[in-house]
Amino acid sequence: MSEKNVLFPGDVIANEEEYLPGKGTFADDGQVSAANYGIMDKDDKRREARVEPLTHVPRPMGHGLLVAGVMQQVRDNVAFVSLIPYTEGKVRWVAPQDNAVLRVANVRRGYVNSLKDEFLVGDVIRAKIIHADDDSIVLTTDDKNLGVIKAFCDRCRTPMELRKGELECPSCSWKGHRKLADDYGAGVLIE
Numbered sequence: 001m002s003e004k005n006v007l008f009p010g011d012v013i014a015n016e017e018e019y020l021p022g023k024g025t026f027a028d029d030g031q032v033s034a035a036n037y038g039i040m041d042k043d044d045k046r047r048e049a050r051v052e053p054l055t056h057v058p059r060p061m062g063h064g065l066l067v068a069g070v071m072q073q074v075r076d077n078v079a080f081v082s083l084i085p086y087t088e089g090k091v092r093w094v095a096p097q098d099n100a101v102l103r104v105a106n107v108r109r110g111y112v113n114s115l116k117d118e119f120l121v122g123d124v125i126r127a128k129i130i131h132a133d134d135d136s137i138v139l140t141t142d143d144k145n146l147g148v149i150k151a152f153c154d155r156c157r158t159p160m161e162l163r164k165g166e167l168e169c170p171s172c173s174w175k176g177h178r179k180l181a182d183d184y185g186a187g188v189l190i191e
Helices: none
Strands: 012-015 025-028 029-035 036-044 046-054 057-060 066-074 078-083 086-088 091-094 100-103 124-132 138-142 147-151 161-163 166-169
Touching: 025 124, 036 124, 057 147, 066 100
Parallel strands: 057 091, 100 138
Antiparallel strands: 012 029, 025 029, 036 046, 066 078, 066 124, 078 100, 086 091, 124 138, 124 147, 161 166
């Protein structure tokens, strides 16, 4: 049987002797309290108190999460990507650092000579976080659904279109190459 109430951050839920702190709670000085605004759920069977958020809760992006970002700087061996915050359900994912890193070894299987052959500054990409800590976020695009999801012409900066498997500028007819996600141009940031 569960008991449910709406709580505010800091509201005391129970004694630590009665319930263990669960998702959305914290323990302090022997008491379990709400960490966010939400609905309390005391699980008598597991002896655990939880708070399900009623608002968007910011969480740092971490290992295994699919993310979208904009290429800020592209070098031969490394690129710096500005991650785009997004909301999924009641969770707002935010980047804990200003930039994430994409290394040449993490672009795709096989040999990649230079990241400049696969990405350009301003490209919007979908990637997966393979490492995240307080100091850095490392990305990979080594999957068919990962890579550039929107590219701009090298010459005139017009959004490129995919025509017969090749990127082409509708304005100046310039053709380019990128490491594309399989749904390039669909307008979907995160699947």
